[in-house]
Amino acid sequence: MHARNARLVINSACALWSASEVGGLLPHFVEDVFFAVHARPSAPSMLGEGLGKVLLESRLEALLDEVEVQSYRMLTHSFMTDGFWYFSRVHYRYRHRVSGLVIDGTMRQKWGFVGTKIAHFEIFHDSDRMRAFYDVAGLTACNA
Numbered sequence: 255m256h257a258r259n260a261r262l263v264i265n266s267a268c269a270l271w272s273a274s275e276v277g278g279l280l281p282h283f284v285e286d287v288f289f290a291v292h293a294r295p296s297a298p299s300m301l302g303e304g305l306g307k308v309l310l311e312s313r314l315e316a317l318l319d320e321v322e323v324q325s326y327r328m329l330t331h332s333f334m335t336d337g338f339w340y341f342s343r344v345h346y347r348y349r350h351r352v353s354g355l356v357i358d359g360t361m362r363q364k365w366g367f368v369g370t371k372i373a374h375f376e377i378f379h380d381s382d383r384m385r386a387f388y389d390v391a392g393l394t395a396c397n398a
Contacts, residue, residue: 260340260367261331267372268344272326276314283307284371293379321348329360340365350391357387 263282270279289310290303304310325347332341342365347358359380366374 257340259370260365263367263370263372264331264340264342264365265328268326268328271314272323274318274323276311276318279314280307280311282372283310283375284368284373287373287375289313289375291377291379293377293384319351321350323347324349324356325358338366340367350387353391355387355391357383359383 267279267282270276270282285307286305287307287310288303288305304313323346325345327345328342329345330341330343342363343360344363345358345360347356349356361380362378364374364376364378365372
């Protein structure tokens with residue numbers, strides 16, 4: 255895939271996630287997409303690896319049940335020389351629905367394409383930050 259086309263797909267995917275539009279986001283992925291969220295236990299709905307668009311949809315919907323996406327914007331783009339791997343960094347801002355707490359930060363992403371569709375997607379979080387957020391959000395929700 256040409257770098258400019260990949261960038262358009264990634265930007266579209268990020269804009270759709272920022273608007274919490276899972277239905278609009280899913281057509282960007284192949285049916286047997288591999289995805290992974292690398293972090294120590296934090297957001298239970300998305301943690302770990304998965305395979306397939308159906309599982310991806312259920313995990314994204316579960317995450318949206320937990321958090322409101324207030325902001326999700328691309329910061330950087332870069333390609334490996336073979337053109338298959340694409341790396342990005344995004345700024346995110348999520349509000350935990352039960353506790354009302356807000357977390358914002360950056361995450362790294364790794365993307366792979368088959369044709370014009372995303373076939374491989376990985377997220378690399380700041381594990382300590384996410385764990386602390388969910389620990390405090392859980393305590394706040396229990397005390398509410």
